[in-house]
Amino acid sequence: MSDDRRDESRAISYAAVDAVLIDARETSWRMLAGVTAAVIIPLIVLCQYIAVLRDDVVDDQMFAYYGWRIADGATVYLDVWDNKPPGIYWINALAMFAGGGSYAGVVAACSLALAISFVSFFIACASIYFRTAAALCTVLLSFYLMHGYYTGGTNRTETFLVAFELTAVALYMRGWARDRLWCWLAAGACAGCAFLFKQVGLAACAAMCAHLVLCALFRDISLTAAVRRAGLLVAGVALVLTLAAGVLAYQGALNDAIFATFTFNRSYFAAGHSRFPYSYKSWFLLWNDNILVMTLPYLLAVGALIHAALWRLRPTLRPRELDAQVRRLGPVCPRYAVFTVIWWGLAVYGALLSPHAFRHYLVPTFAPVIMLGGHLLSMLTTEQRLLRRMQQRAWVVATFVVMGWFAAEAVTRQWQSLASVWVPRVVLGQPRWWEEVGESVKRHSRPEDRIQCWGYMPGVYLHAKRVNVCRFTTTEKVGQVGPGARFVLDELERTLQASKPVLIVMEALDYEWIMGRRPDKPTSEVTIGPWMEANYVQVDDIVRHNILVFKRRDLADAP
Numbered sequence: 001m002s003d004d005r006r007d008e009s010r011a012i013s014y015a016a017v018d019a020v021l022i023d024a025r026e027t028s029w030r031m032l033a034g035v036t037a038a039v040i041i042p043l044i045v046l047c048q049y050i051a052v053l054r055d056d057v058v059d060d061q062m063f064a065y066y067g068w069r070i071a072d073g074a075t076v077y078l079d080v081w082d083n084k085p086p087g088i089y090w091i092n093a094l095a096m097f098a099g100g101g102s103y104a105g106v107v108a109a110c111s112l113a114l115a116i117s118f119v120s121f122f123i124a125c126a127s128i129y130f131r132t133a134a135a136l137c138t139v140l141l142s143f144y145l146m147h148g149y150y151t152g153g154t155n156r157t158e159t160f161l162v163a164f165e166l167t168a169v170a171l172y173m174r175g176w177a178r179d180r181l182w183c184w185l186a187a188g189a190c191a192g193c194a195f196l197f198k199q200v201g202l203a204a205c206a207a208m209c210a211h212l213v214l215c216a217l218f219r220d221i222s223l224t225a226a227v228r229r230a231g232l233l234v235a236g237v238a239l240v241l242t243l244a245a246g247v248l249a250y251q252g253a254l255n256d257a258i259f260a261t262f263t264f265n266r267s268y269f270a271a272g273h274s275r276f277p278y279s280y281k282s283w284f285l286l287w288n289d290n291i292l293v294m295t296l297p298y299l300l301a302v303g304a305l306i307h308a309a310l311w312r313l314r315p316t317l318r319p320r321e322l323d324a325q326v327r328r329l330g331p332v333c334p335r336y337a338v339f340t341v342i343w344w345g346l347a348v349y350g351a352l353l354s355p356h357a358f359r360h361y362l363v364p365t366f367a368p369v370i371m372l373g374g375h376l377l378s379m380l381t382t383e384q385r386l387l388r389r390m391q392q393r394a395w396v397v398a399t400f401v402v403m404g405w406f407a408a409e410a411v412t413r414q415w416q417s418l419a420s421v422w423v424p425r426v427v428l429g430q431p432r433w434w435e436e437v438g439e440s441v442k443r444h445s446r447p448e449d450r451i452q453c454w455g456y457m458p459g460v461y462l463h464a465k466r467v468n469v470c471r472f473t474t475t476e477k478v479g480q481v482g483p484g485a486r487f488v489l490d491e492l493e494r495t496l497q498a499s500k501p502v503l504i505v506m507e508a509l510d511y512e513w514i515m516g517r518r519p520d521k522p523t524s525e526v527t528i529g530p531w532m533e534a535n536y537v538q539v540d541d542i543v544r545h546n547i548l549v550f551k552r553r554d555l556a557d558a559p
Contacts, residue, residue, distance in 0.1 A: 032132065032135045036122070036135045036138055043143065046418075047146040047152075047154070048110060051110070051151070053421045053432075055433060056151065057155065057156065060155035062082065064103055064462055066458075067093040067094075067096040068101060068465075069467070070089055070090070070092075076090070076253065076257075078252070078253050078471060080468070081260060081471045081472050083260045084260075084261065085195065085197060085198065088197050092106060095109035106155050110159055113160050114142075114159070116163045117166045118141065120167045121138050121169075123170040123174070125137045125371060127332045128331035128336045129374050129378035136377045141366065141367060143414075144293070144294065144297060145367070148414055148417025149359065149414070149417050150289075150359050150362060150363055151360055156360060158363040158364055161364055162363060162364055164191070164193040164197070165367070169204055169367075171184075172233075174332075176332045179229075184229050185232045185239075188233035189236035189237070189240050190236075191208075195240075196241075198350075199262075200354065201350075203343060203346035203350055205233060206346055207339055207343035209230045212230045213230070214338060218334075267485065268481060268484075271481040271482055278349065278353060279357075283352060285357040286348075286352065286357050286361065293410045296406045296407045297370050298369060301369050301370075301372040304337070304373050304374070307375065307376060340372040347368060351364070351365060356480075434458075434463055435459070435463050436544070437459075437545065437547050438462075442464050444502075445466060445503050450469045451468065452469045452496060453474075454510055454514075455507050458473060458474060461473060469499045470496065470499075496531075497531055504536060506547070506550075508547070508548055513526070514528060515529045534553075536550040536551060537550065537551060537553050539556060
């Protein structure tokens, strides 16, 4: 074969490849939705299955127990107390009511929140990127948002906070496409709902307002339009918070709610667990947790910022065919990269202000990072000759290999997280610790009997379906903030002596402390030891978990 015929044959082959690799703008919504759902739905199912089996998801059992109580008529902060905004308890109450008191309702609520998150994220990304890039970003978010290392997607505040924040961002992006009053107001309302789940839940809303101001300064929109839109956002937030305050006031719990969610949390600053501007210890711990798994998204985000800056500063070097497609795409939101950077910065700062530097605090920071990295993915989808470029340019192949290398650690830790739950629960058949203790509580009490768990055992209440005597169902705040939680200890002791629950459950070490048998921990803070010894007798010892169960002496011989 001559050289001319060989070149002609190659040209035909390249044309065939280019015909297969169609432009992202021409990819049908149905195909993208089908492929994306085929990847994400199994991940949601797996995430929820593992969430039910694991016992290291902070507060999930407490939220579900409070939801069960509220669905049965209890009032948050009055009958069950915690220091978070009311949203997480109300949504668990709705889930428990819908599930007939079963935890399956909570699983369904978490799954629905995840589905809303991914749909909203796709809509937001599709407003500024090509459809295929938006789908790739959504798949990437699904992997990291539900990553087992962060216990994301489970029954925690971050799962629902992210769902409302992403819905707000999607509405914000669509508001740029079609300027409608309801769109901005609804975005603000969703941001207000996010705040009801966590005090740092206004990161996305604050980023929207800052972005509007910057757009006005750079004359992307008029100052009047920016003020109107920001005003509608704030009005939406205020509307939701006013409604929530009205419900709490009607229940007589507004003052207690304000104390729990704002006043009490100052104790964490007094105890040194939180501080302004932030704790360097928290920065160190959260950075390590972040970079271990999120290396690839951060590399994509940094690369996107570099490329976006060069694309803007050196327009003469833009490839003509790519530039034409990007211009035709026309992102609806100007300076979207600035918006995502502000959003990410505020979300990270919120995580740094939160006490204890738990890794799940990082979950709300994932969406802005991955959305920013979508810029590179969007540019890749404009390249119709990607396979040809991979064949011609070795560095393109090397780039994908490097991306795979930095994603390997995340995949490995995902399998480790799953194995740490699968082996003890499925292979060895070991129940979760609160299930063992809950079975003991069931044996030694009746459904109508009231109990009290000392320490942190919300799962025992939920599994045994027994009601607490004191509204402070847990005592971990005493150990966390010391004098700032003295009122918890005082009310707990008063309530126990006045109501005398049928059962008291506590760890053996706490019992030794109460009885004054721990020289390393003086009993000056607690005075209930003699009363408990006179009125209760030990009826069970769950040795494997070092937990004791005590029953009232006058009922100890009852069947």
